[in-house]
Amino acid sequence: MANHWTDRFAARACPDGLAEGRKYATVSEWWEATERGDWMGWLLDMIGWPEGAEAEYERVRDAAWAEYKRVTASALRAVVPAEWVEQQLAAQEVNPW
Numbered sequence: 001m002a003n004h005w006t007d008r009f010a011a012r013a014c015p016d017g018l019a020e021g022r023k024y025a026t027v028s029e030w031w032e033a034t035e036r037g038d039w040m041g042w043l044l045d046m047i048g049w050p051e052g053a054e055a056e057y058e059r060v061r062d063a064a065w066a067e068y069k070r071v072t073a074s075a076l077r078a079v080v081p082a083e084w085v086e087q088q089l090a091a092q093e094v095n096p097w
Contacts, residue, residue, distance in 0.1 A: 004022060005026060006018050012046070020036070027043075
């Protein structure tokens with residue numbers, strides 16, 4: 001039996017990433033189907049990026065990240081009232097990590 005394309009990453013990839021990759025016969029099938037951009041980026045870090053692609057990805061990602069932060073803040077405000085946060089801060093000691 002031929003080796004699976006994920007075998008060469010078994011020592012370094014996370015178990016969930018390997019399990020997902022093993023659902024696909026080829027890396028191309030996985031690449032087109034996965035919704036895990038972080039795993040796609042990890043794979044590119046392992047094999048190398050096409051020339052210019054990493055810089056373009058970072059440009060696009062930075063814009064998406066800014067939008068994510070904006071949307072996350074809006075969603076949190078919608079479900080957690082500021083008054084509740086104020087009460088929690090007044091009522092308990094905050095762990096500084």
